[in-house]
Amino acid sequence: MGVRSTAKKNAPWWAHYAYRKLYYLPRDFPAAFSFIFHRTKSGASRRARFAFVRACYKISYHVDCPHTEHEIIAIARAILDLGADVSGVIVEAGAFHGGSTAKLSLAAALCGRRLAVFDSFEGMPENNETHGKSIYRREHHFPKGSHAVPLEEVKGNVERYGAAGACEFHKGFFEKTMPDFKTPVAAACINVDLTQSTKTCLKYLYPLVSRGGIIFSQDAHFPWIIALLSDENFWRDELGVAKPAMDDLGHAKLVAIHPAIYPTIGPAAHP
Numbered sequence: 001m002g003v004r005s006t007a008k009k010n011a012p013w014w015a016h017y018a019y020r021k022l023y024y025l026p027r028d029f030p031a032a033f034s035f036i037f038h039r040t041k042s043g044a045s046r047r048a049r050f051a052f053v054r055a056c057y058k059i060s061y062h063v064d065c066p067h068t069e070h071e072i073i074a075i076a077r078a079i080l081d082l083g084a085d086v087s088g089v090i091v092e093a094g095a096f097h098g099g100s101t102a103k104l105s106l107a108a109a110l111c112g113r114r115l116a117v118f119d120s121f122e123g124m125p126e127n128n129e130t131h132g133k134s135i136y137r138r139e140h141h142f143p144k145g146s147h148a149v150p151l152e153e154v155k156g157n158v159e160r161y162g163a164a165g166a167c168e169f170h171k172g173f174f175e176k177t178m179p180d181f182k183t184p185v186a187a188a189c190i191n192v193d194l195t196q197s198t199k200t201c202l203k204y205l206y207p208l209v210s211r212g213g214i215i216f217s218q219d220a221h222f223p224w225i226i227a228l229l230s231d232e233n234f235w236r237d238e239l240g241v242a243k244p245a246m247d248d249l250g251h252a253k254l255v256a257i258h259p260a261i262y263p264t265i266g267p268a269a270h271p
Contacts, residue, residue, distance in 0.1 A: 017061055024068045031070035041083035042111035056103050059161045065099035067218060071254045076107040078214055079187050086212040088186035093201045095119040096147060098154035102162030109163035118170045118177055123148030125173050127194055134221040142193045178204035185209045191218035195228050206239055209259050220255035
């Protein structure tokens with residue numbers, strides 16, 4: 001077991017939290033500062049944006065959040081920058097304990113949008129994928145049932161720390177719940193760890209993204225997800241589009257996907 005894993009297992013939570021915040025401060029602080037003082041199309045006040053950042057730190061202290069503050073702030077900034085001309089809801093695929101759900105619900109509430117949350121709430125589906133080290137050289141494996149968090153726990157965390165009134169929950173594996181989802185999407189946040197789950201999310205969500213909308217993958221530190229997103233054949237054969245532009249693919253955990261050419265077939269037309 002490495003030093004990082006040993007410290008995480010044995011250190012008290014407040015110490016681990018403080019370590020993470022100090023470690024990521026060089027990236028978190030500039031992102032938070034820019035978010036607070038950058039005017040957004042949503043019209044959210046500086047005070048409201050400051051309150052959002054403060055809430056993110058509070059949520060991270062009380063809920064296990066695998067993301068960093070600069071990652072979630074980057075997503076929130078993009079959501080607030082969409083503007084009224086980009087129609088649709090915010091979608092989260094993969095909720096874990098609901099930390100990101102609570103934060104995204106606050107971002108959705110700031111710009112008057114709904115947050116649609118998709119998760120099995122039973123952990124990972126059956127899969128035979130081979131996993132291993134991320135680009136940060138840490139081991140990751142996702143057997144069936146791993147990362148299972150009950151819906152009641154996620155809802156409870158959102159009710160305590162987020163904007164529960166902005167949320168709707170879709171319980172079940174993606175291939176069962178997403179085909180019936182027909183609502184236009186302004187932004188989607190995919191954090192699902194598996195290649196098969198990422199494929200499913202993109203298959204059903206990409207055709208719903210409104211012009212000017214955006215998709216985030218929070219799994220782009222995994223070589224198997226990098227390979228999928230880099231695969232021109234996947235985009236062409238399964239989605240009917242050329243591989244879209246992406247930010248920092250292969251270099252960062254959070255990658256923004258910018259749809260520019262939309263499928264000629266799919267569950268939704270694009271306004």
